[in-house]
Amino acid sequence: MEHTSTPSAETLLLTYISYHCQDRVGYITLNRPEKRNALSDVVVKELNQAFDYAEDDENCKVIVLRATGPVFCAGADLRYLQQMQHNNYQENLEDSTLFLHLLYQIYTLKKVVIAQVQGHAIAGGCALATVCDFTFTVEAARFGYTEVKFGFLPAIVKVFLLKRIGEARAKELLLTGDLISAEKAKAYGLVNEVVAENQLEARVQELAQRLCVQNSAQAMEGTKELFALLQELPLKEALDYAAERNALARATDDSQTGIEAFLKNEPILW
Template sequence: MNTPTADTLALQYIDYRCTNRVATITLNRPEKRNALNYEMVSQLKQAFDIAENDDECKIIILKAAGPVFCSGADLEYLQQLEGNSYAENLEDSTHLMQLLHLIYTLKKVVIAQVNGHAIASGCGLATVCDFAYTVPSAQFGYTEVKIGFLPAIVKVFLLRKIGEAKAKELLLTGDLISAEKAKTFGLVNEVVPEEELEMRVRELAERLCVQNSAQAMEVTKELIAMVQELPLKEALEYAAERNALARATDDCQSGIHAFLNKQPIIW
């Protein structure tokens, strides 16, 4: 089956649109505080797959409708899981894992526009994005331990992003933290006034579109993910190989030529 591409796509819980090379994926379940259920995770995977394969898209913004970014797992959905077998629960948790891994390893840069609280797996969505901008009133946290659950999947990404000490504070207390503390932890990049959030995120997305090579950003993102898994010597060898390969790309040769000749680089 061919992957669909479109300037706009409306699913039951997700909206997708692409304008001026910036794709916007919107969580659109505000009446449930954009809580995640199986269908919503499926639709997010579909939207990110479309964005990755959309030739008109260079940068992706993940945002949400309503006052809450994402409150985590849908409570009604959690109730349904009580009767599941281990195999059914494993399939379901793998489904969420695949979404977070997809965003983290996506070839294109993803910016989280966090307009409100991001809790549990909702915080996980923000964590796996490459950038996160938020508002002063937003709270962040992984509350799973408070209900006897485990922040197992998001932990893998959180440890990479903010380190063990800060991850332990978040994961073992289950407490919510303010947007400013989330910034000091490295969980978000910027805290901006609510009325400026959309403009600031859009400015970043459009700046990345204009000033950076898509190919270079893709490989840089891949390198960041890969080298952390390798021993030092292997990581350096892998980085040297990617460096050598990059020199032969059209983007690199065009960029160096333009730089040396003091010409504007058009990406």
């Protein structure tokens, strides 16, 4: 299934979030540098809208989540925190559920999501990096879930963090609320690569293009689905489900194309 790469005209400009697609890579950008790209209910809703838009964009195969300015995302903004003081239980539950839906959306999205973290990722900002499929960052960035220092519970991100780095390290990060270096985040499995600041964009681009050219979109989608589901099933049920998905995948157009190319010893560009 050879593909000729062309720029996409698909763009989405919101108040704090923008989206555009270039060479099959969709870029979702936090555009609130004067507030350190802090989160509010509006920002969360716009991120949700942007990811929906990217998932439906037929020209987009891989998504990059990035931010403008020196900070990736500093967590909740001051106005948002002030508003929470006056919320009742139902309002707080609706607000928490809104953020839950965003993290679940990113984690289960059909397309691969790469976090391009050019600066500090704190609290909710660190949660965003946690649920992406790949996370690339720079040496100066710091990561941390600081909620306990302010009387909050890092409850929602904990579900995803346990999957990513395990209980012992998740306890360390969530119970201390301390910030850690990019290198320590990598050692813990929270970050895939730490690169020089002037190489971050190029390294993310390299991976994104490699996934676009070398991998089947259908196969990556199916593999992501397995990650989301299999860990929650008992062993025998997980194996049975995996076998069913394997059998279904063999009948897809991408699988037939890939097998034919392999048997003919021909290169394939997806």
